[in-house]
Amino acid sequence: MKKLLQMLRDNASTERKPLNLIRGEDGDTATLYIYDVIDAYWGVSAREVSQAIAGLGSDVTLHLRINTPGGDVFEARAIKAALDQHPGRVVAHIDGLCASAGTTIACGADEVEMVQGGFYMIHNAWTFAMGNKDDLRTTANLLEKVDGAIVNDYAERTGKDVDQLVNWMNDETWFSADEAVEHGFVDRIAEAGQKAKASAWNLSVFDKTPKALLEKPAPEPDAAALMANNRRRLQLLSID
Numbered sequence: 001m002k003k004l005l006q007m008l009r010d011n012a013s014t015e016r017k018p019l020n021l022i023r024g025e026d027g028d029t030a031t032l033y034i035y036d037v038i039d040a041y042w043g044v045s046a047r048e049v050s051q052a053i054a055g056l057g058s059d060v061t062l063h064l065r066i067n068t069p070g071g072d073v074f075e076a077r078a079i080k081a082a083l084d085q086h087p088g089r090v091v092a093h094i095d096g097l098c099a100s101a102g103t104t105i106a107c108g109a110d111e112v113e114m115v116q117g118g119f120y121m122i123h124n125a126w127t128f129a130m131g132n133k134d135d136l137r138t139t140a141n142l143l144e145k146v147d148g149a150i151v152n153d154y155a156e157r158t159g160k161d162v163d164q165l166v167n168w169m170n171d172e173t174w175f176s177a178d179e180a181v182e183h184g185f186v187d188r189i190a191e192a193g194q195k196a197k198a199s200a201w202n203l204s205v206f207d208k209t210p211k212a213l214l215e216k217p218a219p220e221p222d223a224a225a226l227m228a229n230n231r232r233r234l235q236l237l238s239i240d
Helices: 002-012 046-053 073-085 101-106 133-158 162-170 177-182 223-238
Strands: 029-034 061-068 090-099 111-114 119-122 173-176
Touching: 029 046, 046 073, 061 101, 073 101, 073 133, 090 101, 101 119, 101 133, 111 177, 119 162, 119 177, 133 162, 173 177
Parallel strands: 029 061, 061 090, 090 111, 090 119
Antiparallel strands: 119 173
């Protein structure tokens, strides 16, 4: 529980992209970024997404840009419901990471594409629980129902056998972009030249996070410092 709370706190403190709906100049498209934790308090909420897309008509294609470590499964399901109700097409673009509850949101799109270098991760639902044995059994039964709903989403999108999907969820499976396409979670790889967004997320709570995602991204170089350093080098080179 401590690790999960720390992950939420750390991920909530990362640089965040505002959840602003950006309308295309032609009026036929709109773009919404979900570059955050899925959570009503710590990140992107279902209320925000629903309000942002509520006015879009059937002639508008919604482009959903996703880079998220996941979060609250019920918020994710409510976001998926909002996407299902959008009368136009929804195209999801996985720009880096689509993990956990983020995959439920991706399942709400009509099309999904993913950049090379990105990851798509599925696992069983988690929650906090306390109380007596009956309380804990009730919570476990609820989690089984949540997992069943998630499996149904994956089966509908991929056409895969339910037992295979359950095994992947039990194992906390991380798919590369090519593997996500191969197994039907994603429809296609994004155009060549598009690179995966560097992961700044705290993913230590997961058991099988790829090593590449646990490494901190290199900080952006300070332009002013680079210029000052280059001037010093030029001055040294000009000395006889």
